Amino acid sequence: MTDERRTVLVTGGAGFIGSHAARAFLDRGYAVTVLDSLVSGARENVPAGATFVQGDIRDEDALARACRGAYGVVHLAALVSVPESVQHPEETLDVNVRGTSLVFEAALRAGCKRVVYASSAAVYGDEPSLPKREDSPLRPQSPYAESKVENERLAERLAARGLSSLGLRFFNVYGPGQRADHAYASVIPQFVARAKRGEVLSVSGDGAQTRDFVHVRDVADALVRALESSTTGVCNIASGTETSVAALAALIQERYPVAVEHGPARAGDILHSVADIEHAKELLAWTPRTAFSDGLAELLA
Numbered sequence: 512m513t514d515e516r517r518t519v520l521v522t523g524g525a526g527f528i529g530s531h532a533a534r535a536f537l538d539r540g541y542a543v544t545v546l547d548s549l550v551s552g553a554r555e556n557v558p559a560g561a562t563f564v565q566g567d568i569r570d571e572d573a574l575a576r577a578c579r580g581a582y583g584v585v586h587l588a589a590l591v592s593v594p595e596s597v598q599h600p601e602e603t604l605d606v607n608v609r610g611t612s613l614v615f616e617a618a619l620r621a622g623c624k625r626v627v628y629a630s631s632a633a634v635y636g637d638e639p640s641l642p643k644r645e646d647s648p649l650r651p652q653s654p655y656a657e658s659k660v661e662n663e664r665l666a667e668r669l670a671a672r673g674l675s676s677l678g679l680r681f682f683n684v685y686g687p688g689q690r691a692d693h694a695y696a697s698v699i700p701q702f703v704a705r706a707k708r709g710e711v712l713s714v715s716g717d718g719a720q721t722r723d724f725v726h727v728r729d730v731a732d733a734l735v736r737a738l739e740s741s742t743t744g745v746c747n748i749a750s751g752t753e754t755s756v757a758a759l760a761a762l763i764q765e766r767y768p769v770a771v772e773h774g775p776a777r778a779g780d781i782l783h784s785v786a787d788i789e790h791a792k793e794l795l796a797w798t799p800r801t802a803f804s805d806g807l808a809e810l811l812a
């Protein structure tokens with residue numbers, strides 16, 4: 512019996528966002544192939560029912576095999592740590608820029624109809640206007656952020672060659688499955704893990720810095736909608752609300768009465784981040800459904 516389902520290739524599908532995305536596509540009736548080198552992802556994250564190919568996006572043979580017969584590509588594989596990109600810019604640029612270019616070329620060659628790829632709020636950098644709109648100026652502050660700006664440029668050129676694409680500028684994604692066990696873990700998994708161990712929460716500076724936290728299941732839903740739409744260009748994916756790091760710590764303290772200490776402010780830390788999400792609402796009919804208090808409570812349970 513032939514498989515009549517549409518196939519989508521998810522690069523980075525063994526990672527945090529990718530594994531939720533793979534599950535969301537399976538739930539909507541797609542066949543899913545995951546291509547992942549497991550450099551930061553894990554085999555057990557790949558949902559049952561997806562076909563797993565272990566390989567690097569820079570390996571053209573592995574890519575061509577993974578793209579064969581795919582209707583679309585959801586490209587999430589990347590080196591994601593900003594501090595590591597500062598320490599090892601060549602490696603970040605090689606994976607995130609050359610690797611992305613190879614993914615786009617493979618999708619074109621395989622006759623895929625649609626590419627959706629991960630960009631990032633990092634492209635806005637420390638440009639002070641708020642909320643961030645898709646037409647806000649870009650001021651990337653790190654090789655990681657520059658790699659995402661370059662991905663957007665590469666995607667623009669795809670349009671002229673007949674491949675429709677949309678870049679999603681994710682803000683601070685959080686939720687189940689996010690790693691807390693490495694030096695550059697994001698603030699939520701770091702704080703949740705520390706609170707569960709009864710350890711002090713270390714807030715950099717006064718904690719007034721704000722972030723726009725968006726739940727990973729909402730992000731997975733946005734990825735499905737993005738693949739199914741014909742909208743091109745770039746689109747913010749965020750909650751549209753600001754939460755300060757101090758408020759996050761206070762919410763965690765309501766569940767786990769741990770101490771909070773304030774360390775020095777981190778050099779180069781962006782003070783405030785919040786997105787305008789009208790574009791996603793209008794063009795993808797997407798709206799974030801998980802209230803921050805509910806998403807956090809689930810992690811703290």
Ligand SMILES: NC(=O)c1ccc[n+]([C@@H]2O[C@H](COP(=O)([O-])OP(=O)(O)OC[C@H]3O[C@@H](n4cnc5c(N)ncnc54)[C@H](O)[C@@H]3O)[C@@H](O)[C@H]2O)c1
Binds near residue numbers: 528548553586684
């Ligand atoms: N998590 C966030 O808050 C956030 C915010 C903005 C943008 N993003 C972007 O979303 C995407 C997914 O991020 P994530 O948070 O799930 O990170 P993650 O590290 O959990 O996932 C990335 C995945 O890519 C894989 N990978 C890395 N290099 C590879 C290579 N050369 N070949 C094949 N696979 C490779 C890793 O093994 C991992 O499974 C990334 O492109 C990231 O830049 C994430």
